[in-house]
Amino acid sequence: METLVIFIPCVLYNEIPGLLYGVTQQTEERVKSYFILGKYHKYKAPTNTRCKIIGYYCKENLPMKSLSTHKEDWIVIGLKNSEFFLHKLSCNRDNKQCQTVCIIYDQKTFIDSQFLLHDSEFDGLAYKDQFKALAKILNSNDCLYEYKSSLLLRNTFTQMIITVLLFVANCLLRCVDLLNILLKYTTLGLHLQLFLKSVAWVLQSCIGQRKLSVKVGNYIIASIVDICSGILLLYWLMAITSSPSQLLLDTGEVVVRTLRELLQWVMGIPAGLKLNYAFNNMLGRFFLYHINLWWTFLVVSKPLLEITFHIFLYLGRLGLTFQASILADLLALVSFHIYCIYVYAARLYNLQVSGLVALWRLFLGRKYNPLRGRVDSCKYSPDQLFVGTLAFTILLFLLPTTFMYYIVFTSLRLVVVGLGGLLTRVRYVLQCLPLYISALWLLQSTSISSTVHITVRQNEAESPLTLSVKPVASSWWKTVQHCMPEPVQPPPTVEWYNMVKNLISGNLIYPV
Known part of the structure; x- marks a missing residue:
């Protein structure tokens, strides 16, 4: 029918x-x-x-x-x-x-x-x-x-103003794209590019739809709250400190002093563990050299840091999201020596673990075949077994010392990565703050x-x-999901399994 x-x-x-x-x-x-x-x-x-x-x-x-x-x-x-x-x-x-x-x-x-x-x-x-x-x-x-369509956005004069603003935003976006080869390594540069894309998206939406859509309205309200909160926080910070660059140096000095004390502790008898004295002393001096070198760089570049910090202060008036981006870059700057030491310790630990695994296969008469992607049986000569036994013994007795440095600096790396991931998600929440959409949902608006x-x-x-x-209207959460601004992409989910696997094997942990 x-x-x-x-x-x-x-x-x-x-x-x-x-x-x-x-x-x-x-x-x-x-x-x-x-x-x-x-x-x-x-x-x-x-x-x-x-x-x-x-x-x-x-x-x-x-x-x-x-x-x-x-x-x-x-x-x-x-x-x-x-x-x-x-x-x-x-x-x-x-x-x-x-x-x-x-x-x-x-x-x-x-x-x-x-x-x-x-x-x-x-x-x-x-x-x-x-x-x-x-x-x-x-x-x-x-x-x-x-x-x-909205009566205001149907006005010819209003459309002309929006078109001019869109042209300016596209010009600024092209300038930022030309500098992308440098800006892509900074959180602030990437956020500035995303901000200009969002502004262009808002203006294009107003021109194309001839009205203020719910998505655009929610993003505008979130941006206003972001900017007002950022200005208030910036004035409060300026009131409690006279020299922001000096505050950065003081913070860096505290970090350097803490790392020095931590290395002195590891170079001794940490937690009662008896480490290899010569190897431990060599690693400790090597890492102390990097810490002192980075601190010298911060002191010498203080005038440049002051100029850069004043530029950051002006950009910080654009909102809390810009301040979070600046804070992420400052965190990376202050903890750069931690990252370098972590890379050294992780590579050394990964090399020792890989060597021990390969030598253990040698004792079992087996060998990894990369062409077939599997472990095959293999016959070894007495000389190979002797060298393998000697290398296995050396790597095994040096592993506790390497593992101690790896544990210490991996923990610091996880703290830095966690703070960076938290700042990334704070920026995302501030950009998508559902104030406008929540008010419409409570009022049961037909839009x-x-x-x-x-x-x-x-x-x-x-x-x-x-x-x-x-x-x-649907549920509040589904309604909020419909109102996410198109240029703003959610941060990637944390792959905990891969992270734990990398921690065990000594592979590098990247920002989340």
Whole structure:
């Protein structure tokens, strides 16, 4: 049995009798839909080529001209006791063999909603393709232009200002792209590039849609909160410290002093462990040299740091996200010597562990075959076994000393990586702060509706099934997910298994 679905706008309650225009289409294999968009007016004729005259609307008295013979796709709708009823339906099929469903909808709520076209929200919902088709038709109909665009953004002067701002943003973005070979190594440079892309996205959205979408509005509110909070925090920091560059040097001095004391402790008898004295002394002096070298660099470059810090202060007025980016770069600058020592310790530990594993296979008479990607049996000569036994013994007795340095500086590396990952996620949360969308969700605004609520209005045996549909909002979390700004990508998830595997094998831990 074929189903005929008729969508009736509730604006017809206040209309006088007249012709109806809309769209007719086969939405599914055995479902034909009639989308009535409104009453036809000559001075307000639809420019959409898909729209056509598909019926007549009347009150209780049915005029004779509405009963003119039509071969197919002609609907006559009446209104009695504030309820729509179907006078006549002409199509190229036998009406008695068809199931007819009338759905009453509100045009404005469907047009206001910006999330009704998300596929995931309609999963498991009856007539989901019809609702998606209705939303697309309403958003493409030029006769409903006044519903879909903002009066302010339709203003020519406003569009001109937005176009100029978009041109400036694109020029700045191109300049930043030219310097990307240097800026890509700094968190601040990458965040500045993302900020300019977001500004260009906001301006392009305003020009293209002629209105302020929910996504753009939420990003603008989040940016305003970000900038205001950043300015307040910056003034507070300036009030408690007179020289920010000196504060950086003092912090670096504390870090260097702490590392020196830590190395002196490891070079002694840490936790009562008896390490290899010569190897321990060599590693300790080698790492102390790097720490002293990095501290000398910070002291010598103090004038340059002061100039750089003043530039950072001006950029910090752009918001907390910029300050978090600056803090991430300063963290990398202060802890650069920790990273270098960690790389040395990790590579040395990985080399020893790999050597011990390979030599252990030698004792078992086996060898790793890289061509086949497996371990095969192998015969070794006495000389090879002697050298392997000697090397295995040396590496095994040196491993505790290397492992102690690896544990200490890997722990420091994990702290630095954790702080960097925390700052990355703080920036993401500040850029996507759902203040505006949460207010709309609490107020049950129609602009955030992403699914529909259907109620039965009439279900009699001799008349078509009449339903009333109303767009409603989904859960708060799903609504927030719909409002994520497009240029801002979420930070990658932490792969804990790979991280633990790298820690055990001595591979490097990268920022998360």
